[in-house]
Amino acid sequence: MRTLNLLAATAFATALSVSSAFALTVGFSQIGSESGWRAAETSVTKLEAQKRGIDLKFADAQQKQENQIKAVRSFIAQGVDAILIAPVVATGWDAVLKEAKEAEIPVILLDRTVDAPEDLYLTAVTSDTVFEGKVAGDWLVKEVGDKPCNIVELQGTTGSSPAINRKKGFDEAIAGHDNLKIIRSQTGDFTRTKGKEVMESFIKAEGGGKNICALYAHNDDMAVGAIQAIKEAGLKPGKDILVVSVDAVPDIFQAFVAGEANATVELTPNMAGPAFDALDAYLKDKKEPAKWIQTESKLYTPADDPQKVYDEKKGLGY
């Protein structure tokens, strides 16, 4: 009786291991769930894995690198086929990446890069924040044409890399178009409250907003706050003042529906899709991917059925 059971168990275990040989097992060490975008990235990653039949092992690090390192070590111990890391900080990864390399497990970085030798990871999938700024700037250049346009800018947190880069890209795009001019630029700390407060001061300082033709906000949250300030000043956002921002979070699509915002550049939560594609190519065809895979920075406008996009995005956990 006991022997039979044992036999059955062994057979079952063998069957399991055979079946798992067909599908990949991938470990994913996520930073946490500090923002809606992060939550969406997690759910998109799970969806993408499901779509490809990948067995995804998910670990939430709750904003701590030590938790991430622990998670990666446990993935190595479990012998996964690949590891995805959204690193919480840039430094201190060398040791654990070496362990993964010695175990011959490819590592793909999502969303952010690290300060470690390039040969320690397969590739990094991130957005190009300079390019996001450029897409926003290009849209505005095209939208206003030859008309003169005074722009006010709501920067992200002073000194943060997305704030620096999104400003840089936007400046590059409007360079050479002398009719476009940034007349005021101030930080809104990436928050709605500050976006609203700073926009109020912009409007006061610029003749009740009559001098302002467009607002460029480094993220949608500040734009949403600023839209309220514009409305409370008796102006029509989207018409009297054009509004362009970055991120494409669901709430900006509601503003599209209401005709109060004009464009946003998507920071896609789908970092995992390109990562899985690169992994697939690497494992099947031994094709080394580039060290940096840039995600698409898609421009959305009210012409893109904002209600539908809103509903889709809401479903991702934003």
Added chain:
Amino acid sequence: MANAQPLLSVRGVSKAFLGVSALENVDFTLKAGEVHALLGENGAGKSTLIKIITGAYRRDEGEVLLDGTPIYPRDVVDAQKLGIGTVYQEVNLLTNLTVAENLFLGRQPKRFGLTDVREMNRRSRAILDTYGLSIDVTAPLANFSVAIQQVVAIARAVDISGKVLVLDEPTASLDAHEVEMLFAVVRQLRERGMGIIFISHFLDQVYEIADTITVLRNGRLIDTVPVAGLDRLKLVSMMLGRQLEADFKRTIDPNTAKAEPLVSLRGLGKRGNIDPLDLDIRQGEVVGIAGLLGSGRTETAQLVFGIERADSGTISVAGTPVNMSSPRRAISQGFAFCPEDRKTDGIVGDLSVRENIIFALQAQRGWMRPLSRSEQEALADRYIAALDIRTSDREKPIKFLSGGNQQKVLLARWLATNPRFLILDEPTRGIDVGAHAEIIRLIVDLCERGMALLVISSELGELVGYSSRIIVLRDRKMVSELTGDEISTEHIMKAIASHGATGEAA
């Protein structure tokens, strides 16, 4: 041992703070192999003398000789190096470190630049062995009783210093058994030829352990005498100062003693503070509490006023038992309490004289029923006039008033609540002569108007003057109740000096 050379001599030492003399021309001689008790009431100059010997203070005049050589310790560490170690009542070791680490803190045996833990533990065990203490030296000090911590502190001080050991109230928080254990260690050190200065308020302990006694009073040396054959009464009168003048006594209406008591204590006590005692206080009566510092006087008052919770006994007010759980409860019974330490327990320094006077009355009324500004001013003005409080302005912060005037403000604070029972703890300490007499007159006056008073004072002549009855406390026990003709400084001192056997079931 009788002809032992002086180990430490203090000659003609004086010290003043801001022009106020704390120690005047004091001599003190400690021999090797001697336990020398240093006695005196508050402000006698004991701690100033100790701090000069241990380097915490610099002397203004005089010299300190150790083994015949003048020393000038710059600080406590310097004094330790010279051979003078100190152990305080509150053990000042780090209880989260191990016993061994405490013994060797700051002087750990080193090996290759690192602490040699094994060597440190070995030596710690050896040191503690000599004290008959075999404990786990690698365990945190906090795991052990205060008595053992005390012995570790002594062991450390002896190991560092080795000549003179100062024990500043080492037994204050120990029980009888632990005191015995400590004394065994002290005796052993005496055998080894150390000189030990022992400070304690417990006369029985002094008689048990000390060879010689030096008494200080008001910063002056009173006498140095051998313990053997010293009469207790003589010792107490040395400490308190014999009041030679004939005791002034108030004439007391004999009828008050027959009245029903307003406040009755039955078996009221709290372990470690005051042993259970019985006491009745009637209206129109001043009951005095006498006793040395640490005898349980203030502790008794704190139990009656609900500051500390009693763990035995009852308090009845006008025949009804009352659960005295907080000062608020006491106040609601018409109690009032002027504490000994005016600064920390009495005045609210930044607030004005007016606010301090109306304070207890306002607290009693509750925040919803404020006294109007004009009511406050009228009350303040009335008491400023009645008690002759010297202040330029009723809006002056009370912290700028002299001690005597602060005390009068506190009395006014309580009189404004119209109490039936007033407790005064050292009402005349640190007060100028004029205010002193006025406060005594006020006590008599309040009593004659029918208030019940309980007064604690170290000024025995004063206590004898106004008290209807006096209870005497010693070593946290009530040892005597003096009435009628028994009330005299002499009887009080006899009661304080009476041998420990009276109260104890030997």
Added chain:
Amino acid sequence: MAVPTIVRERTPQIIVLAVILVLNAIISPGFFSIEIQNERLYGSLIDVLNRGAPVTLLAIGMTLVIATKGIDLSVGAVMAIVGAVAASLITSGYSLPATLAGALFVGLACGLWNGALVALLDIQPIIATLILMVAGRGIAQLITEGVILTFNDKPELIFVGSGSFLSLPMPVIIWIVVAILAILVVRRSALGLLIEAIGVNRRASTLSGVNSRVILLAVYAVSGLCAATAGVIAAADIKGADANNAGLWLEMDAILAVVIGGTSLLGGRFSLVGSLMGAMIIQSLNTGILLAGFPPEFNLIIKAAIILIILIVQSPASQAAMANVRANRQAVAIKSESREHAAR
């Protein structure tokens, strides 16, 4: 000429506020202009009053806590919690009164928690309130599930943040009403005296019959209620509860407002009017910096420098020096007067 006591006592704050407002007007010429737009007052001065609402409300509670020798570091986090609670209640279909009652109740509970740690367990206030400061934002995130919980379709709650009444923005009305209530309750009752006494000497107060524990509990509860009110306003202002950023670092601004207002961190004497002026000084500074159009990298440096100047001017050392100068000048005046007399 008789100067009202309140003006005489708050002279430094009045001067500082006036100087900053004048500087703002120089930077931005339209600063003092107020006009009616959409049936409400509109202008930079109104913005100062409106944007200053959260810090002003926090400063009211903070003043009472500091007067008892305490401090409440948790108010920013309580704002986040309460904002999240209000947003989730209103989006779950509760009425506005129910939502507001729920939000204030949560703020009260937070305050009582702090008060219990301080008054009953005798934990140092800075540590006791640090617990909720750290944990509070996490609690708020649990409620919002990490996203900005929006209520764009709930005009009744939005009205609290951006509506107007008697031409004034609602937040301004709310903080003025709360301030007047607080000042009346504290000064018309004996509460102010008892709070100050506890701050100066808690033991002596208890021995004199003050129910110190209850009063300590009460001031932390009031601080919690003030933070709750600020939290509802902050959420209603942006039509959403932002658990990560609502009230972030505002506890520091509130403490600063109290200190600039002349209440000592050592407890005791306090001035609610002073704290309100302190909050207005800070907000005028913030608005002025935004209007000035400097690069944002300079914001914090400018703010720190000006606050340093204010605190130096208010420091006991320079107050004594100024009193000295005044005395000298008077002496000189008297001397020259007497010389004139002599000359005649």
